[in-house]
Structures are given as C-alpha cells and as structure tokens.
Amino acid sequence: xxxxxxxxxxxxxxxxxxxxxxxxxxxxxxxxxxxxxxxxxxxxxxxxxxxxxxxxxxxxxxxxxxxxxxxxxxxxxxxxxxxxxxxxxxxxxxxxxxxxxxxxxxxxxxxxxxxxxxxxxxxxxxxxxxxxxxxxxxxxxxxxxxxxxxxxxxxxxxxxxxxxxxxxxxxxxxxxxxxxxxxxxxxxxxxxxxxxxxxxxxxxxxxxxxxxxxxxxxxxxxxxxxxxxxxxxxxxxxxxxxxxxxxxxxxxxxxxxxxxxxxxxxxxxxxxxxxxxxxxxxxxxxxxxxxxxxxxxxxxxxxxxxxxxxxxxxxxxxxxxxxxxxxxxxxxxxxxxxxxxxxxxxxxxxxxxxxxxxxxxxxxxxxxxxxxxxxxxxxxxxxxxxxxxxxxxxxxxxxxxxxxxxxxxxxx
Amino acid sequence: xxxxxxxxxxxxxxxxxxxxxxxxxxxxxxxxxxxxxxxxxxxxxxxxxxxxxxxxxxxxxxxxxxxxxxxxxxxxxxxxxxxxxxxxxxxxxxxxxxxxxxxxxxxxxxxxxxxxxxxxxxxxxxxxxxxxxxxxxxxxxxxxxxxxxxxxxxxxxxxxxxxxxxxxxxxxxxxxxxxxxxxxxxxxxxxxxxxxxxxxxxxxxxxxxxxxxxxxxxxxxxxxxxxxxxxxxxxxxxxxxxxxxxxxxxxxxxxxxxxxxx
Ligand SMILES: Nc1ncnc2c1ncn2[C@@H]1O[C@H](COP(=O)(O)OP(=O)(O)OP(=O)(O)O)[C@@H](O)[C@H]1O
Ligand SMILES: [Mg+2]
Numbered sequence: 244x245x246x247x248x249x250x251x252x253x254x255x256x257x258x259x260x261x262x263x264x265x266x267x268x269x270x271x272x273x274x275x276x277x278x279x280x281x282x283x284x285x286x287x288x289x290x291x292x293x294x295x296x297x298x299x300x301x302x303x304x305x306x307x308x309x310x311x312x313x314x315x316x317x318x319x320x321x322x323x324x325x326x327x328x329x330x331x332x333x334x335x336x337x338x339x340x341x342x343x344x345x346x347x348x349x350x351x352x353x354x355x356x357x358x359x360x361x362x363x364x365x366x367x368x369x370x371x372x373x374x375x376x377x378x379x380x381x382x383x384x385x386x387x388x389x390x391x392x393x394x395x396x397x398x399x400x401x402x403x404x405x406x407x408x409x410x411x412x413x414x415x416x417x418x419x420x421x422x423x424x425x426x427x428x429x430x431x432x433x434x435x436x437x438x439x440x441x442x443x444x445x446x447x448x449x450x451x452x453x454x455x456x457x458x459x460x461x462x463x464x465x466x467x468x469x470x471x472x473x474x475x476x477x478x479x480x481x482x483x484x485x486x487x488x489x490x491x492x493x494x495x496x497x498x499x500x501x502x503x504x505x506x507x508x509x510x511x512x513x514x515x516x517x518x519x520x521x522x523x524x525x526x527x528x529x530x531x532x533x534x535x536x537x538x539x540x541x542x543x544x545x546x547x548x549x550x551x552x553x554x555x556x557x558x559x560x561x562x563x564x565x566x567x568x569x570x571x572x573x574x575x576x577x578x579x580x581x582x583x584x585x586x587x588x589x590x591x592x593x594x595x596x597x598x599x600x601x602x603x604x605x606x607x608x609x610x611x612x613x614x615x616x617x618x619x620x621x622x623x624x625x626x627x628x629x630x631x632x633x634x635x636x637x638x639x640x641x642x643x644x645x646x647x648x649x650x651x652x653x654x655x
Numbered sequence: 656x657x658x659x660x661x662x663x664x665x666x667x668x669x670x671x672x673x674x675x676x677x678x679x680x681x682x683x684x685x686x687x688x689x690x691x692x693x694x695x696x697x698x699x700x701x702x703x704x705x706x707x708x709x710x711x712x713x714x715x716x717x718x719x720x721x722x723x724x725x726x727x728x729x730x731x732x733x734x735x736x737x738x739x740x741x742x743x744x745x746x747x748x749x750x751x752x753x754x755x756x757x758x759x760x761x762x763x764x765x766x767x768x769x770x771x772x773x774x775x776x777x778x779x780x781x782x783x784x785x786x787x788x789x790x791x792x793x794x795x796x797x798x799x800x801x802x803x804x805x806x807x808x809x810x811x812x813x814x815x816x817x818x819x820x821x822x823x824x825x826x827x828x829x830x831x832x833x834x835x836x837x838x839x840x841x842x843x844x845x846x847x848x849x850x851x852x853x854x855x856x857x858x859x860x861x862x863x864x865x866x867x868x869x870x871x872x873x874x875x876x877x878x879x880x881x882x883x884x885x886x887x888x889x890x891x892x893x894x895x896x897x898x899x900x901x902x903x904x905x906x907x908x909x910x911x912x913x914x915x916x917x
Contacts (some may be wrong), residue, residue: 251826455719538756541714542816546769546823554766557758 266359293634296627297402299377302388302395303417306365317359317598325355332363359419368417368621369395403628411594412605416614416621421629422609423593427509428578428636430597431606432515435520435577440570442517443524447566450525451532452554471522479586482515487587496601507588510600515587519580527569531562564651571644575637581608607633663731665690665857666711667783671725673703673710675718680706682887684725686876693849693858695868695896698878701913702828703888704861707878708829711859712748713741746773749820753832755812757804757819762787762796765804765815766822782822790818790846810841817848821856826850831858834867846871859870865912868896875899877908 252260307319312328318327326347330338341358342348350358360366369392372384377399388397410420456461486507492498494511535558543553589609597604607629614626666688673681681703688694696704706715713734715721726733734744757765766783775782783800792814796807804815809817815831817901830849843853849858849871862868868875877892877899892905903909 245820374770537755538752538754539758540717541750541752542756542758542819544714544717544745545712545750545752546819547742548769549742549772556772561759 252401267358293627295374296624298374299372300384300399301371301400302365302369302392304395306367309364322352325359328359357406366417371621388644401622403631416625419625421632424605425609426596427604428606430509431513431516432574432578435516436574438514438517439521439524443521444528444566447525447528451529458610467522467525475580476582478519479583482587486514501601504601508601509604511595512584512587515583516577520577523573524570528566531565564647568644568648571640575640581612584609659762664688667728669726673706674722676720679887684890686703690857691853692873693853693871695872696861696876697868700881703877704878705831708831711829712745712750716741742885747825748827751816751823751830751833754836755809755816757812757815761801762804763800766819769819769823786818786822789821790814792818810837827857832861869900872896879907
C-alpha cells in the first residue's frame, strides 16, 4: 500500500480499472482498423473493376477472308509483305492519303498489321468477356462460341496495347486508340499550368508577404479557400461564358488569323482548367511560403535586404519544392476533370492530333466517358484500358510530387 | 572619472516608446549608447529587452501592429524620421539573433550574399576570409567554404552569423541573447569575440546571464516592468557595468543582479 495514493485506486481496483481502459482502447483500435479495411476494399474493388474490363476473351469474325489477300498466315507476314498487300488492295487514293498522313514506309510493322486488319480484312466482333469470366469459365466460353459463331475466332486479348496508346480515335473499338486524347490532355494541362502557376504563385506571394492582415484580406482568403471547393462544372460554365464566348476572338485564334475554328479550343479548355486549379495552387503555395521560417527572413532583412530581395533570394527558393509539389497535385486534379470539358465543348470524335492551342480537342476523361456510354461491350473494354492509362498518368504525377518533396529535405 | 563630454553617441534615444497595438511594451527610454563599447541590456523575461533592441534597427517594422514614438538618433538623425529608409538603417546596424539563423546556403554564400546585395565592389574572397577571421571562424571552416552552413555546429553557426554581419561593415552590432543556445565553450568564444569586435564596432547585447553581462560589457541598462501595473517595460538604471554590479542606485537592480529578484 502506497500511503501517497490518497484518492487514487490501488491494488485490485486499479487492475480492474486498467482492464476497462484497455478494453475501450482495443475497441477503438478495432474501429479504426475496420475503417482502414473498408477503404482498402473500396480501392481494390475499383482497381479490380477496371482491370477486369481491360482484358479478356473476344470472339470475332473476319468479314473478308485473309486468304483473299495472302497465302501465308497473317501473323507470319513481315513488314514488306504487309506493305505490298496494302498497296495492292487499297484504292490508290486511300493509299496516298495514308501515305500523306505519315509515310507508309516509316510506319512500324504492328501499325501496318492493324491497317491490314482495319481496312482490308475487317473485323466483326461478336462478343467479349471480362477477365474474370474468361478465366473462370474458359471452357464454357469456348463451347458457346463454337456453337453460336462457328466461323468466329476466339482470342484472349489485352485491350491495352502499345498500339492503343499510339493510334488516334476510330469508330471501331478494335482500332480505336487514345493518342488524340492523351495529347489533348497534355496540351490542356500544359496551358493550365502555364496560366495558373505564375498567377497562383504571385497571388500567394502577395497574400503572404505583402498584404496587410485586415478585414479585406481575410475576406479574400476565405473566398479563395471556398473557391477550391466549388464544383468543377461551375468552372465549366465560367469557361463557356468567358473563354469560349466572350474571348472568342482570342481563344479561337481569329485574332491571329486562324479562321476555321470557334471558341471551343484547347486554349479555352486549358484556361478553364487553369482557373479551376488556381485556388488550389494559391493555397498550396501559401502553405509552402508559410513554411519558410521567419528567422530566415529576419536574417536577410538584418543584412540590409529589401523585401523583394528577401522574397526572391530566400523565401521563393525555399518554398519552391512545396509550390511545385502543390502544383503537380493540382494538375493531377485537372487531368481527371470531365464535367468542365463537356461544358466548354470537348469534341467527342476527332482523329487528328491537336497541333496548337487553337485546335479542337478531346481529352482522356472525355474519351472514357464517351466510350462507356456506347452500347457495344467492346467499347467498355477500351474505356477500361483508357482508365488504366489515366490512372498511370495520375500515379506518375503524384509520384513525381512525392519525389520532389523527399528530395528536398527540410533544413531548418 | 568618466568623460561625459563625448559629443556624439552611437545611439541616443529620446523618450522612446514602443507599442504593439495599444500596448506599450517599452516606455520612456532615454539612453545614450557609447561608441565602440559593449552595452548590455538586462532584465527579467518579458520586460521588453528584445523589443527595445529591435527598435534600434527597425526590425519591429515587420510586426504589423507595432509602432514607435519618440526618437532614436544615430549620427544625429532620427532613424524613424520620414526621410529615412529602414533598409539603410538595417544596413548600418547589423543584428545577431538568439537562435543561429544562417541562410541554407554555403558558408561562403552566407557571407557573400549580404555583401553582394549591398553593392560590395571589392574582392569577395578576401571579404569572406576577413569576415570569418573577424568572427574567429576562419581556421575551422577555411577548407569547407562550399559546405552548407547548416552542417556547422550551433556555435559555429552563430559565429558565421556574426561574420555575415561584420561583412557588411555596420557601425553597430545588435545581439539578442547570442549565446543562450550555446554550450559554455562556444559562449566563451563569442564573449572573447565581442571584446575583439568592440575595437571597431559598437555592440549592444541582450543577455539573461549576469556573469556574462559583468564579463563583457562596459555599460549596462537595467530594464524592469513599470511599477504601475501597466506591464510596460522601461530602463530603470543605466550606467557603467561596474557600478550596476557593485553599487546600484536602484534597489530593484540590486535585487536582480544579486539574484534576489522575484
Ligand atoms: N510581436 C509581438 N506582438 C505583440 N506583443 C509582443 C510581440 N513581441 C513581444 N511582445 C510583448 O512585448 C513584451 C516584451 O517582449 P520582449 O520579447 O521584448 O521581452 P524580452 O524582455 O525580450 O523577454 P525575454 O527575456 O523572455 O526574451 C511582452 O509582454 C510580449 O508579450
Ligand atoms: Mg527577448
């Protein structure tokens, strides 16, 4: 017995109360753990769902018998033979057109192979199956196909292929790719960042280093924080009203002598995205600037630096990794946004690469959205593949952000 | 006998008040700080020592609510006058802070940067060496000039901050508890350094360490909160350090320096 323990439980009572405390502790631990499990399951389900669609059996028939074009099995043909087949069987106009788009001789073998399939033999997809079905009911599918489509070939296919990444849009799912969409997304994000990074950083510098903390600056700050949470479609409306309509002479390029377009250009989309990520960039940059310790500013002022010298030589360089990390994360939000692009007027079908800020455009999420709304299931498979492309793009961006953050370790 | 006829002081304050908003953190300070001497400011925590020190180089300008009434005269000019550029004031009055705060750059660049922005035209390598020698750091770092200053020890960093300050050749160096974060040996080195530096500079140092004040300073200003309960600090006694420590006029000073305070 400890005589010092006047009002505290001891001995058996203490052990009892301890047990109770441990019980409630483990209960909470279990609750937190199940929260984690639920989160992990949702993520796993999402990934599984996407991958499930992107691989699997397809049953397809050749509309024209390959034997009409060549005696060899298709897969054994070399590049020259493929070229010869195309030359011999395509109309000369069609061939010249392809040649003008990109020299036929310079195209890779797999591209030529796809052309032969697309233009000459032509594929008629009868049915396709998800990855799970394909693995679990493989024999069932095989018998089903041989009964229903005796002439069809059955093939386990990955819809996500290098060719898928490098071919433009097509009306046939088998030959459609995401090249135009990837390029459109990159252009758009590039314009967005060119617009939002300098403006956002500038605004953040002003707010952190210059603005006097008064009622007005608090109102502005609150507004910026709220803007970051405004639904993206609202930004779409804004982009439509301002960039597409009001600034049409600028965004369509007619100011610069481009006549064949309206305001629904990559430039409008990029600027809209720029405005969308602007609050995020400002907030992130503010945080990064705040993280630069005051002692560093005082050191600079102490040796007779002006405010601008202090900001330029000390605050900004030390805040830069944080600003970049924040901007990359903001960009990865922009790259996945769909709603504002629909409002601003993304094209759903273009097969020409965007060639500048004034071209019409499509973007990855638009393409995905478009494909998922199609009735034929093979479009769902390429939508799943495009989602994988988008996810990989996002992961790469986020990984870059993490890398930058870790490379520059905090020194102060 | 002390010569009270010296015509010009390094700093002279006239009826100086420093406010944070409506709160007068420091009130009614009239000091005459001698050139090329070490002046210590002592007093209990929160009595406004740092505030007063920062008023000498307009560092309080960066606290938005802060303002000053009265005068701080340097070279016969009020540094709070409307025609005075605070950047020029700070350029002439260097400051060493409580916590060493080198720039996260190389040792060389720590010294060169201040010189460069102030338009130094001479030989930079020489200036760096001279400043590091002046701060008694040269021998330790002469082969590491490219190294990041954050890799130095705390005491070395503080001496680097002193070197950075003397590189811009100020008239006055302000030090706010420059050794409070350092071990006894580094502290001793900084104290020796001050004796060396006062040959060329006027030094004002805030310290909590009575022995330090007694060891390094020629003059001492004793600060204390006003008795009227306003929580405003003021200088209650200012004279030669010897007098403050052996024969103080004010009972509160005596209690404080002998450790009977509070
Ligand atoms: N930035 C500021 N804003 C408002 N009040 C301040 C600020 N800095 C200091 N004060 C107040 O001014 C008074 C004096 O503070 P100061 O830092 O000058 O004291 P000090 O004597 O240096 O204390 P210490 O010995 O603990 O460093 C304190 O009451 C403090 O709360
Ligand atoms: Mg202090």
